[in-house]
Amino acid sequence: MTESTPVGTASDEPAGEDLKRLAEMHGVSTEYWDYHGNRAAPSRATLVAVLAALGVAAATDAQIEASLADAELAPWKRILPPTVVRRQGWEAPVALHIPHGAQVTVRVELESGGSVELEQAEDWERPREVDGVLTGRASFRVPGDLPLGWHTLVAEIEAVEDRPATTATAALAMTPDRLDLPASLGERGWGVMAQLYSARSADSWGIGDADDLTELASFLGDEGADFLLINPLHAAEPSGRMTPSPYLPVTRRFVNPIYIRPEAIPEMTRLSGPRRSLIQWSLEELAATNRTVDPIDRDSIWQLKRDALEVVFSAGRSRSRRRDFERFRAEAGEGLERFALWCALTEKHGEMAGWPEALKDPSSAVVADEARALTDRIDFYAWLQWIVDEQLARAQEQAKASGMALGIMDDLAVGVHARGADVWSEPEAFAPGIEVGAPPDMYNQLGQNWSQPPWSPVYLAETAFQPLRDMVRTVLRHAGALRVDHIIGLFRLWWIPKGMGAASGAYVRYDHEAMVGVVLLEAHRAGAVIIGEDLGTVEPWARDYLAGRGVLGTSVLWFEKQGDGWPLQPQDYRRLALSTVNTHDLPPTAGYLADEHVALRERLGLLADPVEQVRAEASMERDRMIERLREHRLLGADPSEREIVEALHRYIARTPSALIGVALVDCVGERRTQNQPGTDQEYPNWRIPLADSSGEPVLIEDLPGNTRSASLFQAIRQEMGQRRTPRD
Structure with missing residues (x-):
C-alpha cells in the first residue's frame, strides 16, 4: 500500500486537518482505496466544493473554525432528530x-x-x-x-x-429487519435479462413496448423462467431530443410513455374509421424498422407514437374510465401533477435550460398562470402515465399467470438528468453544483461522470425520506422484484464538483441504515425482492450488511476472481445474489469472447493502458476461464462459440446463488454492445435492436423457434434441476 496521495485535476493542494475533520463530521470521506489498492485522498479544492454543496462554508480558516463549532452543536439545537428509522x-x-x-x-x-x-x-x-x-x-x-x-x-x-x-x-x-425470499421461488430461480426497447415484435412501433413485455414474459414463463429483468422504464424528455440512456431519466418516479402500445388502449374502440386510419398510417411508417438492425431512432418513433396517442386521448372516456383516471391521479398526487406540468412546459418552451427564469421556480406565480393555460396538456401527460401504468399492470399479471415466481423485475437508475422534471419539481432535494460518477477503475480508467445531481442527505432526513419513498413505491407498483443500480449509492456516492474531472471527486456518505430501511419497507409492502447492483469498489462490510437485510447482491462471472486472479469456483459464489455471465455494460458473451470489449474501447480512445497490455490481460482472463470450464467437465477439446456460451451459463447455474440471470442477447447469439461506458455520441448506446450471430434481427415471435435459445434454456433447467417443465 502507498501513502495517501491527492487525486484530481482541479487542484492537488492537500486538505488540512481541520478541513478533514469538518468534512468527516458532514459525511464526506477524506480518504479511500483506489482500484490499484492504494490509499487516495481528495484535494482541498474538492472538499471545499463538496462541503459548499452541503451548505457548509469552508473556503477559509475562519469559516472552517465557525463551521466546526456549528457542527458540534447542531444536534443540541433541536429537540428531536428530523427522522428516526428503526428496525422491527x-x-x-x-x-x-x-x-x-x-x-x-x-x-x-x-x-x-x-x-x-x-x-x-x-x-x-x-x-x-x-x-x-x-x-x-x-x-x-x-x-x-x-x-x-x-x-x-x-x-x-x-x-x-x-x-x-x-x-x-x-x-x-x-x-423490516430483513426481507425473505418469497416461498413461490423455492430454493432458487432463474430468469432472463432484456433491454425492453430492443425486444420488438412484428407489431411494434420500431421499439419494444409494454405489449412486447407482456408477450416476452409469457413466453419466458412458459419456458420455466421465474423473472424478466428489464432496463429502467423511467421517463425521458417529452419533446425534442430524447436521451437514449434509460439510466439518465428526467424522473425516476414516472414511466416513459414511449413504451405504450396505442392499439391496446380501450379507447381505441371509440375512434371513427378515419381517425383509426391516422394511427394505422403512423404504425405502417414504423413497422418496417422492426426488421432492420439499424440503431433505434427514439425521436422519430416518439413523434409518430405521440401523434397517435393524441388521437386516442381526444376520443374521450366513458364514465367508468373517467372515474378510474381520476382515481389514478388522486393516488399519484402532487408528484404526478408537477411532472405533467413540467412536460407541458417543456413541450411549449423547449429544454429547461432555455426557459425564462420565472418558469424555473415551480412555486412562482408565472408557473401557476402557465398551469391554468396548459390544463389540457397537463391532462394529456397525466393520462399517458395512467395508460402506461395499466399496460405494465397487465404485463405483470401475465408474467405471474405464466408461472413466474417473481414476474417483472424492474431496474432503478442511480440518478436523474440535471435539467429534468425531478430537479425542477423539487430543486432543494439535490446538492447544487455537484455531479455523480465513479472514480477510475479497471474498465473505466479515466473515471466516470454520469452528469446526475445527487440527492442532498440533509434534505432527505428533513423530509422523512419522502423522495425515496415516493420513488420506490411507484416503481414497485407492477413488479415482483427491483434491481437497484449502484446500490452502494444508498451508502455513499462519488460527488464530482462541476468543472472538475471525474477523478477529482470525493465520497459522500448517506444514512444507509435509514435509506436501506426505507427501501425494504416499501418492498415489504409490495411483496417484492430487492437486488442490489454491488459491482465495483464496495467495502466487504457493505455487502455483508445488505445480505443481513435480505438484499441480494450481483455477481458477474467475468468479475468474480480468486485472490490469484483465477475465476472463482462455483461453490464460492454468494448465496444471496443474482449471478450472471455478463452485464449490459459489457459486450454479449459472444462478443466478449472475441475481445470486443478491448477492440471497441481502443477504437473510441478509452484505454489508459497500452492496448497490447489490455489484450494480453483479456486473453489470459479468457484462457483461465476456458481452463476452469474444462476442470468442471463443461467443455471438450475444440468447443464452438455456442458451446462455450452454454458452458459459461452452466457454470453459474452450479453456484448456490438464489437467482441466475441469462441475458436475452446471449440466448440468440448477439455480439454488439448495448452500452459502452464513457461515451455519448461516439457509440449508439442503448439503441441496438436484438439480432442474432449473423446480424439478422430477432423478433419476439421468433424466439419459440430459436434453437440457440431453446438449447440454452434447456441447459439452465438441467443444471438447476428445475422440476417445472416448459409448457407446450
Missing part, C-alpha cells in the same frame, strides 16, 4: 435535547391509529450551553415490536422557569 425486532433509544431539568413525555402515534408511550432510558450525557440555555439530553426506548410503517414521535415538554411548554414531533419509520 430491535429496541433502540432515541435522544431528545431539552432545557436542563425540564420534564418530558414521549409517545408514538401509530400509522394505523392508537399510540404507545415510551419508557425513558438512562442517559449520562452532561448538559451543554446552547444559545444561552443549559440543555440536557434525555433518551427514550423505541420498542422493537412496533408495527411496520410510518409513525409519528411526539415529545411534550413541560414549562420550566420562564420557558413555556413545548411539543415536538418527528417521523418514525419502523422497517
Whole structure:
C-alpha cells in the first residue's frame, strides 16, 4: 500500500486537518482505496466544493473554525432528530435535547391509529450551553415490536422557569429487519435479462413496448423462467431530443410513455374509421424498422407514437374510465401533477435550460398562470402515465399467470438528468453544483461522470425520506422484484464538483441504515425482492450488511476472481445474489469472447493502458476461464462459440446463488454492445435492436423457434434441476 496521495485535476493542494475533520463530521470521506489498492485522498479544492454543496462554508480558516463549532452543536439545537428509522425486532433509544431539568413525555402515534408511550432510558450525557440555555439530553426506548410503517414521535415538554411548554414531533419509520425470499421461488430461480426497447415484435412501433413485455414474459414463463429483468422504464424528455440512456431519466418516479402500445388502449374502440386510419398510417411508417438492425431512432418513433396517442386521448372516456383516471391521479398526487406540468412546459418552451427564469421556480406565480393555460396538456401527460401504468399492470399479471415466481423485475437508475422534471419539481432535494460518477477503475480508467445531481442527505432526513419513498413505491407498483443500480449509492456516492474531472471527486456518505430501511419497507409492502447492483469498489462490510437485510447482491462471472486472479469456483459464489455471465455494460458473451470489449474501447480512445497490455490481460482472463470450464467437465477439446456460451451459463447455474440471470442477447447469439461506458455520441448506446450471430434481427415471435435459445434454456433447467417443465 502507498501513502495517501491527492487525486484530481482541479487542484492537488492537500486538505488540512481541520478541513478533514469538518468534512468527516458532514459525511464526506477524506480518504479511500483506489482500484490499484492504494490509499487516495481528495484535494482541498474538492472538499471545499463538496462541503459548499452541503451548505457548509469552508473556503477559509475562519469559516472552517465557525463551521466546526456549528457542527458540534447542531444536534443540541433541536429537540428531536428530523427522522428516526428503526428496525422491527430491535429496541433502540432515541435522544431528545431539552432545557436542563425540564420534564418530558414521549409517545408514538401509530400509522394505523392508537399510540404507545415510551419508557425513558438512562442517559449520562452532561448538559451543554446552547444559545444561552443549559440543555440536557434525555433518551427514550423505541420498542422493537412496533408495527411496520410510518409513525409519528411526539415529545411534550413541560414549562420550566420562564420557558413555556413545548411539543415536538418527528417521523418514525419502523422497517423490516430483513426481507425473505418469497416461498413461490423455492430454493432458487432463474430468469432472463432484456433491454425492453430492443425486444420488438412484428407489431411494434420500431421499439419494444409494454405489449412486447407482456408477450416476452409469457413466453419466458412458459419456458420455466421465474423473472424478466428489464432496463429502467423511467421517463425521458417529452419533446425534442430524447436521451437514449434509460439510466439518465428526467424522473425516476414516472414511466416513459414511449413504451405504450396505442392499439391496446380501450379507447381505441371509440375512434371513427378515419381517425383509426391516422394511427394505422403512423404504425405502417414504423413497422418496417422492426426488421432492420439499424440503431433505434427514439425521436422519430416518439413523434409518430405521440401523434397517435393524441388521437386516442381526444376520443374521450366513458364514465367508468373517467372515474378510474381520476382515481389514478388522486393516488399519484402532487408528484404526478408537477411532472405533467413540467412536460407541458417543456413541450411549449423547449429544454429547461432555455426557459425564462420565472418558469424555473415551480412555486412562482408565472408557473401557476402557465398551469391554468396548459390544463389540457397537463391532462394529456397525466393520462399517458395512467395508460402506461395499466399496460405494465397487465404485463405483470401475465408474467405471474405464466408461472413466474417473481414476474417483472424492474431496474432503478442511480440518478436523474440535471435539467429534468425531478430537479425542477423539487430543486432543494439535490446538492447544487455537484455531479455523480465513479472514480477510475479497471474498465473505466479515466473515471466516470454520469452528469446526475445527487440527492442532498440533509434534505432527505428533513423530509422523512419522502423522495425515496415516493420513488420506490411507484416503481414497485407492477413488479415482483427491483434491481437497484449502484446500490452502494444508498451508502455513499462519488460527488464530482462541476468543472472538475471525474477523478477529482470525493465520497459522500448517506444514512444507509435509514435509506436501506426505507427501501425494504416499501418492498415489504409490495411483496417484492430487492437486488442490489454491488459491482465495483464496495467495502466487504457493505455487502455483508445488505445480505443481513435480505438484499441480494450481483455477481458477474467475468468479475468474480480468486485472490490469484483465477475465476472463482462455483461453490464460492454468494448465496444471496443474482449471478450472471455478463452485464449490459459489457459486450454479449459472444462478443466478449472475441475481445470486443478491448477492440471497441481502443477504437473510441478509452484505454489508459497500452492496448497490447489490455489484450494480453483479456486473453489470459479468457484462457483461465476456458481452463476452469474444462476442470468442471463443461467443455471438450475444440468447443464452438455456442458451446462455450452454454458452458459459461452452466457454470453459474452450479453456484448456490438464489437467482441466475441469462441475458436475452446471449440466448440468440448477439455480439454488439448495448452500452459502452464513457461515451455519448461516439457509440449508439442503448439503441441496438436484438439480432442474432449473423446480424439478422430477432423478433419476439421468433424466439419459440430459436434453437440457440431453446438449447440454452434447456441447459439452465438441467443444471438447476428445475422440476417445472416448459409448457407446450
